[in-house]
Amino acid sequence: MNNLLTIKELDIFHQQSRHYLLQDINLSLTSGEILALVGESGSGKSLLAQAILQMLPYNLEQKGDVFYRGQRFLSNHRGKNIILIPQSIDALDPLMKIGKQIEGLMQKGDHHQQMLALLIRLGLDTEIADRYPFQLSGGQARRVLVAIAIGSSADVVIADEPTPGLDQKAKQDMITLLKEVQQAGKSILLITHDFDAALQLAEQIAVLKDGRILEIVNRAKFTGEGERLQHPFTKKMWQSLPQNLFTRS
Numbered sequence: 001m002n003n004l005l006t007i008k009e010l011d012i013f014h015q016q017s018r019h020y021l022l023q024d025i026n027l028s029l030t031s032g033e034i035l036a037l038v039g040e041s042g043s044g045k046s047l048l049a050q051a052i053l054q055m056l057p058y059n060l061e062q063k064g065d066v067f068y069r070g071q072r073f074l075s076n077h078r079g080k081n082i083i084l085i086p087q088s089i090d091a092l093d094p095l096m097k098i099g100k101q102i103e104g105l106m107q108k109g110d111h112h113q114q115m116l117a118l119l120i121r122l123g124l125d126t127e128i129a130d131r132y133p134f135q136l137s138g139g140q141a142r143r144v145l146v147a148i149a150i151g152s153s154a155d156v157v158i159a160d161e162p163t164p165g166l167d168q169k170a171k172q173d174m175i176t177l178l179k180e181v182q183q184a185g186k187s188i189l190l191i192t193h194d195f196d197a198a199l200q201l202a203e204q205i206a207v208l209k210d211g212r213i214l215e216i217v218n219r220a221k222f223t224g225e226g227e228r229l230q231h232p233f234t235k236k237m238w239q240s241l242p243q244n245l246f247t248r249s
């Protein structure tokens with residue numbers, strides 16, 4: 001199996017109190033795959049993204065291993081090999097024009113032309129290349145974050161909560177954009193509380209609860225009343241989807 005990103009026995013804990021936020025996380029992302037990690041708000045999803053990239057807040061510590069293509073992850077893999085689509089659009093550099101931010105992580109060729117082509121491909125007006133982040137709408141800024149990921153040399157994309165509180169149309173647009181990321185040849189670790197979005201995108205779904213992964217389930221197992229699911233929590237999550245509530249009587 002061609003593993004791009006492997007996470008082994010990863011723990012995250014408070015430096016002072018040794019209180020554990022995440023425990024024994026094991027995941028592997030294969031080439032071309034979308035793997036979803038689904039968990040409730042506050043379950044530690046963003047911290048996991050930060051730990052993978054070695055960007056945890058100073059008061060937290062991590063233990064365990066992260067490998068990129070079999071090599072221990074190093075901070076110079078960040079952006080070049082593994083890129084984050086962050087949860088917050090504030091992650092854009094406020095002082096740099098959008099065009100420059102997209103070109104920043106591109107590797108070869110005519111960056112300017114590639115950048116403009118990307119904007120068009122993602123349904124954005126090329127004029128925004130000359131704007132600053134504060135001049136964009138929230139939806140445009142999210143698209144720009146996706147454009148940066150597609151344009152970068154990284155082949156692993158960690159998408160942290162890409163569909164937060166979006167209306168149905170905006171959410172479906174974002175799902176289409178993430179499929180574009182996959183079609184651009186990248187593998188995605190999709191981190192989300194939106195189980196429905198995860199089911200639409202991912203082949204494998206890891207269920208996070210109380211700091212641990214309960215099970216990693218193939219999408220095909222989400223059928224009927226959930227009889228092929230092992231864990232009661234996963235079953236409940238499946239049965240609580242609006243479309244399943246509707247069909248049950």
Ligand SMILES: Nc1ncnc2c1ncn2[C@@H]1O[C@H](COP(=O)(O)OP(=O)(O)OP(=O)(O)O)[C@@H](O)[C@H]1O
Pocket residue numbers: 014021039040041042043044045046047048057058059060087161193
């Ligand atoms: N620097 C920190 N020090 C101590 N606790 C923290 C720190 N950062 C986050 N936490 C706590 O860790 C838990 C997990 O936070 P995290 O942001 O990873 O959640 P999340 O699953 O991404 O939630 P959401 O879906 O709302 O984005 C939360 O309870 C949060 O309060």
Ligand code: NI
Pocket residue numbers: 045046047087160161
């Ligand atoms: Ni988060």
